[in-house]
Amino acid sequence: MKLVYCAQFRDTSGYANAARGYVRAINEYLKTHELSFDLKLHDISLENKSVLNQEDKDLINKYEFVSEDEIKSFTEDNYIFLWHQPAPMASWGENPQLQNQPKWRLYKQFMDTSTINVNLTTWEADRVPKWWLDTWKDYKTEALICPSHYNKNASFTKFEGPIHIVPHVVEYSDITPEPIKLAMDISDKFVVFSMSQWNSRKGFDKLIQAFSMEFGRNDDAVLLIKTNGNMMGSAEQTKKENQILAQQIQQLRATVYMDDGKPSTAQILLVPDIIPYKNILWLHDQADVFALPTRGEG
Numbered sequence: 001m002k003l004v005y006c007a008q009f010r011d012t013s014g015y016a017n018a019a020r021g022y023v024r025a026i027n028e029y030l031k032t033h034e035l036s037f038d039l040k041l042h043d044i045s046l047e048n049k050s051v052l053n054q055e056d057k058d059l060i061n062k063y064e065f066v067s068e069d070e071i072k073s074f075t076e077d078n079y080i081f082l083w084h085q086p087a088p089m090a091s092w093g094e095n096p097q098l099q100n101q102p103k104w105r106l107y108k109q110f111m112d113t114s115t116i117n118v119n120l121t122t123w124e125a126d127r128v129p130k131w132w133l134d135t136w137k138d139y140k141t142e143a144l145i146c147p148s149h150y151n152k153n154a155s156f157t158k159f160e161g162p163i164h165i166v167p168h169v170v171e172y173s174d175i176t177p178e179p180i181k182l183a184m185d186i187s188d189k190f191v192v193f194s195m196s197q198w199n200s201r202k203g204f205d206k207l208i209q210a211f212s213m214e215f216g217r218n219d220d221a222v223l224l225i226k227t228n229g230n231m232m233g234s235a236e237q238t239k240k241e242n243q244i245l246a247q248q249i250q251q252l253r254a255t256v257y258m259d260d261g262k263p264s265t266a267q268i269l270l271v272p273d274i275i276p277y278k279n280i281l282w283l284h285d286q287a288d289v290f291a292l293p294t295r296g297e298g
Helices: 014-032 054-063 068-074 087-094 102-113 130-138 149-155 204-214 235-254 277-286
Strands: 002-007 038-043 080-084 116-120 143-146 163-165 190-195 221-226 267-271
Touching (some): 002 014, 002 102, 014 080, 038 054, 038 102, 080 102, 087 102, 143 149, 204 221, 204 235, 221 277
Parallel strands (some): 002 080, 080 116, 190 221, 221 267
16 A cells, blocks of 8 residues: 655644654554555645754655655555645645645645545534535545544534544653743743644633733733744744734733723733744743633644
8 A cells, every 4th residue: 555645744833743743653653564555755834944853854754755756656556645734725736826836736646646535634613614525525535534533523524434533643752851042031930831823713812811810910920922923924924923923912911901990011921933842842841830722622
């Protein structure tokens, strides 16, 4: 059996982290079952910055196609195309403006010529939008893989095909945390830490307002937010995104008034960047509480 696994392997998104976890698990499996199947990776990274460690880089390089000649040879026989992404992104392979990018031209080729295509994805609500169902139908997607029983039994009930559950990989790391320079010393403060991409679903607005209400007059408490925008534009665009994030946090805090009738002065510290895992571990170590009141998770 031949398998082409397509994902955002070099990004920092949830999908990307999950994909790398699956590849590490598959790699361990193939060490003792090397004849089970032939694995190749196709990367469709979107972000403008990568902070992968060398181990992850080496693992991706191990299975990634190295040339279009290799792709041609590999895809002459039957193969499965596993696309790990939100379903509507499949249409990006049809976008004429993206066809000049080899990764999307090849993506369409894999989708069109594969014997079977399987979507590995997740969803946060109790049903998927109609355009997800239309996408699976248009591309003749034969099966889904999702990480939770919730997705299978609630979100994807209208999918007309088999649905397999493969939980995200939980790993233990022996990486040594490494500090980063922050705008203030938080070693003697009560630290509430939150980390995710900035969007409505993650509930940063409610977290900031709640913290501002509870700790609006406490100098010994700080809300530490590690977040980022879409990271898909230029460095200048990313800089502007970060400025907007800081402004939105200030505006959300300003909506909270204390008992004295004055606005909250809660301390909120923003880390608006993609940083290496060793630095993220250090941020976790500084925290007394991790808080992420999302509006929905798959």
